[in-house]
Amino acid sequence: MIKVEFLGPIQKPSLELEISNLNELAIILQEDAEMSEWLANCAVAVNDTLVSSLEAPLKSGDKISLLPPVCGG
Amino acid sequence: MLYLYDGSLPVSNILKEWYEQEATSNYGAYIPFVGTVRSEDGIDGLSFDIYEPILNSWFDAWQEKAKTKGAVIKMAHSRGDVMLHESSYIAAVFSPKRRVALEFIDEFVEDFKASAPIWKYDLRDGERIYALDRSTAIKGSGILGVQK
Numbered sequence: 001m002i003k004v005e006f007l008g009p010i011q012k013p014s015l016e017l018e019i020s021n022l023n024e025l026a027i028i029l030q031e032d033a034e035m036s037e038w039l040a041n042c043a044v045a046v047n048d049t050l051v052s053s054l055e056a057p058l059k060s061g062d063k064i065s066l067l068p069p070v071c072g073g
Numbered sequence: 074m075l076y077l078y079d080g081s082l083p084v085s086n087i088l089k090e091w092y093e094q095e096a097t098s099n100y101g102a103y104i105p106f107v108g109t110v111r112s113e114d115g116i117d118g119l120s121f122d123i124y125e126p127i128l129n130s131w132f133d134a135w136q137e138k139a140k141t142k143g144a145v146i147k148m149a150h151s152r153g154d155v156m157l158h159e160s161s162y163i164a165a166v167f168s169p170k171r172r173v174a175l176e177f178i179d180e181f182v183e184d185f186k187a188s189a190p191i192w193k194y195d196l197r198d199g200e201r202i203y204a205l206d207r208s209t210a211i212k213g214s215g216i217l218g219v220q221k
Contacts, residue, residue, distance in 0.1 A: 008122050008192030009203035026217045039218030043211035048126040052213040066217070067124065069208035072150060072191030073108045073162040073182075 004064045010038055022046075022054035025064065043067040075132045076149040077123060081159035091147050091165055100145075100167040102174040106182055108162035110155050117196045118156035119204075124190040131189055135181055144168035144177055148185075154196060188212065 004015040004025065012034060019025055022044065029035045044051050045065040046058070058064075076087070084107055092103060110119050132148060139146045144166055151161040164182055168174040187209045194201040 007124050007190065009194070009205075022217065023221070026219070027221070029217055030220065040215050041210040042217060043214040044216055045127060048130065050127070050211065050213060052216065054216055065124070065127075067127070067190055067211055067214075068192065069205065069210045069214070070187075070189060070191055071193040071204055071208040072121070072123075072185055072189045073193075 001060055002058050002062050002064060004066070006038075006066050008068050008070075010035075010042075010066060010068055019058060021057055022051070022064070026054060038066070038068055041069050074136070074145070074147040075129065076147075077125070077152055078149060079152050081155045082149050082151055082161065082163060084160045084163065087149050087163055088165075095145070095167050098145075098167065100169060102168050102171040103165060104167075104171070104174040104178050105163060105165035106178055107160055109160045110157050112157050114195075115197065116157070117198075118154055118159070119161060120154045120194040120196055120201050121151055121161060122192040122194075123150065123152050127190045135184070139166065139168075139177060142168065142173045142177070144173050146177065146181060150191065156196075 001016050002019050004017060006012040017028065029039055045067065046056065047063055088105055136146055147165045149163045155161040164178065164185065166174040166177045188211055193204040193207065195204055
């Protein structure tokens with residue numbers, strides 16, 4: 001099971017999904033109307049490390065985080 | 074040396090504490106940057122969410138970079154609400170000579186704005202409104218939105 005969490009202003013509860021890579025997550029979230037405005041500008045982290053590709057394999061227990069645009073300070 | 078506070082920062086105490094921490098470390102330069110909430114566009118204040126695991130690793134990478142130049146970085150940031158004329162952010166660089174600290178404070182604060190996992194909200198009439206128009210997508214964003 002993979003946990004998907006939505007950070008900051010994305011008002012969405014975490015998901016628990018049976019997926020084996022980020023491509024499968026992309027397909028699921030692209031069908032989710034409330035996520036459509038966020039996907040184009042969210043960064044993605046797997047186990048708290050930012051990733052730049054959807055190809056890395058996932059294993060049970062992994063945590064995926066979606067990070068929308070930031071503005072500290 | 075990353076310090077997170079609930080609410081506004083006690084600026085004078087932090088600057089003094091950092092000064093005293095390094096008073097005998099033989100640094101020739103101490104260059105702080107203090108970010109203060111300004112009155113503009115009718116806001117009552119700002120509010121912040123922080124994702125600590127990635128903030129910590131981002132900060133640690135900068136600290137390593139500073140170390141290679143003989144410098145040290147300190148940073149303080151607020152969680153939650155910070156009202157007008159209060160401060161939410163302090164960054165400081167200590168270095169043996171001024172040039173390294175001057176360059177680092179500029180690069181560090183710019184990367185902080187673009188990369189640190191902190192989200193800002195305007196406080197207005199009791200509402201907390203995400204400041205999307207002032208926010209920056211982290212480098213590499215958008216990979217989940219590409220249609221196959």
